[in-house]
Amino acid sequence: MSEKNNIVLIGMPGAGKSTLGIVLAKIVGYDFIDADLVIQNQCDKTLQKLLDACGPEGFIAVENQVLSDLKAERSVIATGGSAVYSDEAMKHLSEIGHVVYLQISYDELKSRLSDLQERGVVLKNGVGMSLHELFDERKPLYEKYAEVTVNVDDLTITAAARKVASALKGLVPEA
Template sequence: MAADVLRGIVLIGMPGAGKSTIGTGLAQRHGLPLVDTDRLIEREEGQSLQAILDQRGYLALRSIEERVLLANNFTGKVVATGGSAVYSTAAMAHLKCFGPCVFLDIPLAEITARVQNLESRGIAGPPGLSLADVYAERLPLYRQYADIVVAGGGLDEQGLLLALEAALGLECKDPSD
């Protein structure tokens, strides 16, 4: 698996799972650039995800996300995807070309505790869905596309980073070193 990491790593999971945070740590520790696809979308569209949702709706945001993902080359990068990337079969097939797809599997209770800004977070789903509804809808998709699942329940940031490195077959060392 460690050889795949040289191609890249794709992180998937719910908002609040730690994709951007853990992706940043992984990228820094292994000398790879990080691409946060939510920020990539915001740069290319010139507005926040929430503004896109408010002005154009969740299906437009998903379409934009698919277009942006398909238009980019993620070779040799750690990719922290938006939580809704898994709605696009084409985008996920494209992302899998750049390395293993790793699902950061965080239990709903922990996601709920972490995501306090549901109304402004830019979560691409139909209006009125609760975080539990979004979780239930997406969980089978995350599992479907995952090459690797990292169970992150009860782990702090350092613990999740170490679990991810172990799952990828990377040299694991204490991040505080």
């Protein structure tokens, strides 16, 4: 695979990676891959069951392996929010695609996310970790890996997808 012809979405749980990813794929004429679903299919467990079985570190190792082996062409790839914990996976994803950070403010995040426990969210420091601590821990990682950052606060999914498509003009080949 020689060219970076995928779009990789990173960001906090609730930032809209999966939902926006589907709309974005339609706008740019790409396929859509939800990395969380790929992990669930390969492990034959929901993310939450996988987290319960392996713990945060084990889950991150599984996610790293699945993402590092991911092969895609002309696809929008929605990663799990914890993908940025895996340097190897992020290196691979940035080699095969343009990494877009869907940036969301803490207040917006708080209004979108009700229960982290039910979403299969990786809390590295255990279940007692607050949403704010998670936000503060991951934000620098998203910024580190992002090639393009798009703030999606107060935008509808379609408006946010259009904003991402516009930010990528010239970077990804049109369908």
